[in-house]
Amino acid sequence: MVIEAPGRPSELRARLPLAMVTVAVLVAVAGLSVAAWWVVQRGVQRQDAALLRNDTSQVVLLLQEAVQTVSAELTALGTAAAESGDSASVFAQEAKPIVRQPGVSVAVVDSRAGPAPVVLAAGPELQPGSPLPAPVVALLGHAGPALTASPVFTDGAARVVAFAVAPVASRPGVVAVEVAQVHPDRAAPNATGPYSQLDVAVYASRRPSASQLLLSTTGVRPLPAPTASATLSVGNLHWDTVGAARVPLVGGSAAAGPWVVLAVGLLLAAALASTVEVLVRRQRHTTRIVARRERELLEAQTAVVRQERLSAVGQMATIIGHELRNPLGAAINSLYLARMALGDRLDDEAESHLVRAERETARAAALSEDLTAYMRERPPTVVSVDLRSLVDDVLDSTPPPEGITVEAPEPGTIVDADRDQLLQVLINLVSNAFEAMPDGGTVRVGGRALDGGTEVTVDDTGPGVPPEIGERAFEPFVTTRATGTGLGLAIVKQLVQNHGGTVSMAPRPEGGTRVALWLPATRRQEER
Amino acid sequence: MAAPVLVLVADDNAGIRETTAMILRGSGYHVVAAADGEEAMAALAAGAFDVAVLDVRMPRRDGVAVVEDLDPRPPPPGVVLASAYTFDQEIRQRLGERVCRYLRKPVRPEDLIDAVGHAADLARGAAGTGP
Numbered sequence: 013m014v015i016e017a018p019g020r021p022s023e024l025r026a027r028l029p030l031a032m033v034t035v036a037v038l039v040a041v042a043g044l045s046v047a048a049w050w051v052v053q054r055g056v057q058r059q060d061a062a063l064l065r066n067d068t069s070q071v072v073l074l075l076q077e078a079v080q081t082v083s084a085e086l087t088a089l090g091t092a093a094a095e096s097g098d099s100a101s102v103f104a105q106e107a108k109p110i111v112r113q114p115g116v117s118v119a120v121v122d123s124r125a126g127p128a129p130v131v132l133a134a135g136p137e138l139q140p141g142s143p144l145p146a147p148v149v150a151l152l153g154h155a156g157p158a159l160t161a162s163p164v165f166t167d168g169a170a171r172v173v174a175f176a177v178a179p180v181a182s183r184p185g186v187v188a189v190e191v192a193q194v195h196p197d198r199a200a201p202n203a204t205g206p207y208s209q210l211d212v213a214v215y216a217s218r219r220p221s222a223s224q225l226l227l228s229t230t231g232v233r234p235l236p237a238p239t240a241s242a243t244l245s246v247g248n249l250h251w252d253t254v255g256a257a258r259v260p261l262v263g264g265s266a267a268a269g270p271w272v273v274l275a276v277g278l279l280l281a282a283a284l285a286s287t288v289e290v291l292v293r294r295q296r297h298t299t300r301i302v303a304r305r306e307r308e309l310l311e312a313q314t315a316v317v318r319q320e321r322l323s324a325v326g327q328m329a330t331i332i333g334h335e336l337r338n339p340l341g342a343a344i345n346s347l348y349l350a351r352m353a354l355g356d357r358l359d360d361e362a363e364s365h366l367v368r369a370e371r372e373t374a375r376a377a378a379l380s381e382d383l384t385a386y387m388r389e390r391p392p393t394v395v396s397v398d399l400r401s402l403v404d405d406v407l408d409s410t411p412p413p414e415g416i417t418v419e420a421p422e423p424g425t426i427v428d429a430d431r432d433q434l435l436q437v438l439i440n441l442v443s444n445a446f447e448a449m450p451d452g453g454t455v456r457v458g459g460r461a462l463d464g465g466t467e468v469t470v471d472d473t474g475p476g477v478p479p480e481i482g483e484r485a486f487e488p489f490v491t492t493r494a495t496g497t498g499l500g501l502a503i504v505k506q507l508v509q510n511h512g513g514t515v516s517m518a519p520r521p522e523g524g525t526r527v528a529l530w531l532p533a534t535r536r537q538e539e540r
Numbered sequence: 541m542a543a544p545v546l547v548l549v550a551d552d553n554a555g556i557r558e559t560t561a562m563i564l565r566g567s568g569y570h571v572v573a574a575a576d577g578e579e580a581m582a583a584l585a586a587g588a589f590d591v592a593v594l595d596v597r598m599p600r601r602d603g604v605a606v607v608e609d610l611d612p613r614p615p616p617p618g619v620v621l622a623s624a625y626t627f628d629q630e631i632r633q634r635l636g637e638r639v640c641r642y643l644r645k646p647v648r649p650e651d652l653i654d655a656v657g658h659a660a661d662l663a664r665g666a667a668g669t670g671p
Contacts, residue, residue, distance in 0.1 A: 337624035341646035342555030348649040
C-alpha cells in the first residue's frame with residue numbers, strides 16, 4: 013500500500029512548502045493576470061497617445077491662429093506704409109498694438125535700398141536707417157505675400173526670431189519685418205485653459221532642435237515621454253510642435269484600470285491557490301487517514317485471523333486439557349489401588365515402577381492444569397495491590413523448601429494489577445526460583461516505582477539460565493527442567509502482557525538470575 | 541458401634557467411578573455407584589446417604605442440578621463436587637453451604653479421602669443435631 017509514489021516527485025514535493033498543483037494554479041492565474049494587465053495597459057497607452065496627438069493638433073491650430081495674426085498684422089503694416097507713402101504717423105498707428113507686446117519690434121524695409129534699408133521702425137531691436145542683422149537680411153530675399161520666418165538667432169544679448177511679409181498691394185521692394193525676442197529658458201505659462209493638461213514645446217524648425225526652441229512650458233527641462241508632434245504651417249513657416257501629457261488624458265480611473273486588473277488577478281491567483289492548497293491538503297490528509305484506516309483494518313483482520321487460529325488451537329488444547337483429566341484421574345486412582353493391594357508384597361523393583369508411574373501421571377496432571385491456565389485468558393480486573401501481601405500469599409501456597417530464604421519487600425509498594433493473575437505470576441516465578449536452587453539460596457522479591465508504573469523483581473542465587481535459552485524462556489514448552497511443563501513462564505508473559513506490561517530475564521552480575529516485570533500504573537493516584 | 545458411612549459416587553466415566561468407589565471402600569465406606577444424574581437422584585431418593593461425591597458433567601442431569609434438587613428433609617448428604625473444569629464464582633455462590641468441598645480433577649486419592657471424611661463429619665453432625 014503506497015501512499016506517495018517514490019522517487020523524484022515526492023522528493024520535490026517534500027522540498028516545496030506548497031503542493032505542485034497549487035504552484036501551477038498560482039503561476040497560471042498570476043501569468044494570466046500579468047497578460048491581462050499588459051493588454052489593458054497597451055490599450056490605455058494607445059488611447060492616451062491618440063488623445064495626446066489630437067490635443068497637440070488642437071494646440072497647433074491655436075498657435076497657427078496666433079502666427080496668422082502676425083502675418084495679417086505685417087501685411088496690414090506693409091500695405092499701410094506703401095499706401096501712405098511711408099507716413100510715420102500711419103506707421104506708428106499700425107505698429108502701436110504690435111510693439112505693445114514686450115520684446116517685439118516691427119519695421120518697414122525697402123529691400124532694394126542697400127545695407128541700411130530700414131524705412132520705418134518701432135520697438136527695441138530695429139531703428140530707421142540702421143543695418144539689419146544678417147539672418148533678417150537673408151530673410152528679405154525670400155519674402156513674399158505669404159509669411160516667412162527666420163531660424164532663431166542671437167542679436168546682441170537677446171535670442172530672437174524674425175518674420176517677414178512683402179504685401180502684394182505695396183510697391184515692389186517693401187517688406188514688413190517683425191523681430192520678436194524669445195525666452196525658451198523661461199517656462200511658458202500653461203496653468204489654465206483647455207490644454208492645461210499638456211506640456212508643449214515649439215521649435216522654429218521642422219525637427220526638434222535645442223537651438224531652435226521658441227518656447228516650452230517646462231523651460232529648459234525636456235518634455236516627459238511619451239510625446240506627440242505636429243507641424244505648425246503658416247505661409248512658408250513650418251514649426252515643429254511637441255506635446256506631452258502632464259496627467260493621463262484618458263482619465264485617472266482608466267489609467268488605473270490595468271493596475272486594478274493586475275491587482276484583482278493577483279488576488280484571484282492567491283485566493284484560488286490557497287483554495288486549491290486547502291483542498292489538496294485536505295485530500296492528502298484524507299488519503300493518509302484512509303491509508304491508516306486500511307492499515308489498521310488489515311492489522312485488525314490479521315489479528316482476528318491469528319486470534320481465530322489461536323482460538324481453534326486454544327479450544328483444542330482446552331478440550332485435550334479437560335479430556336485428559338478423567339483418564340488421568342482413573343490412572344492415579346488405579347496406581348493408588350495397586351499400591352494398597354500390593355501392600356507388604358511391594359518389592360523394590362515394583363516400588364520404583366510405581367513411583368515413576370505416579371511421578372509421570374502427576375506431571376501429566378500438572379501439564380493439563382498449566383495448559384488450561386494458559387488457554388484460559390481473561391481480561392485483568394486491575395486494582396491496587398500491596399506487593400508485600402501478595403508475596404505473603406505466594407509463600408502460603410508455595411512454602412520455601414528447606415535451605416532457601418525469602419526476602420519480601422516492605423509493605424507499601426503498590427502495584428496496579430489483577431490480584432489473582434499477579435499472584436499466579438509470582439507463584440510461577442518464585443517456584444521457578446526455588447527449583448533453580450536445589451542446594452539452597454536466597455530469593456529476593458523487590459518492587460519500586462519506575463517509568464509511570466511499578467517494577468517487580470524476583471532474584472535468585474541459583475546457577476543462572478543457560479545463555480542459549482535467553483528470551484526463549486518465555487516461549488511455551490521451553491524448559492531446562494526434566495519435570496517442568498514449559499508453560500510457567502509463558503503464562504507469566506501472557507498475564508503480564510495482558511496488563512500492558514513487560515517482562516524480561518537476565519543474569520545478575522553477582523550470580524543468579526533476575527526476572528523483572530513492569531506493570532503500568534493505570535489507576536489514578538487519588539483513587540488509592 | 542456406629543453404622544457404616546454411606547457414600548454415593550456419581551460419575552459417567554466408568555474408570556473414575558469404579559476406582560473412586562474402590563478407594564472409598566478400602567477406606568471403610570459403604571459405597572453405591574451411579575453412572576449419571578438420574579441414577580444419582582434415584583439412589584439419593586431411595587437411601588439415606590451421608591456423603592455424595594458428584595461429578596459436575598454427567599448425562600441426563602449434571603451434578604449441580606442434582607445438588608439443587610436435593611430434598612432438604614431428611615437432612616441431605618454432605619456433597620463433594622468434582623470437575624475437570626474450574627468452578628466459577630457464580631456456581632459457588634449459588635450452591636453455597638450445600639457443597640462441602642470442591643475438587644479439581646484429577647483428584648489425588650488422599651484429597652478424596654480427606655474431603656469425604658470432612659463431608660461425613662459435617663453430615664453426621666448435622667443429622668445428630670437435627671430433628
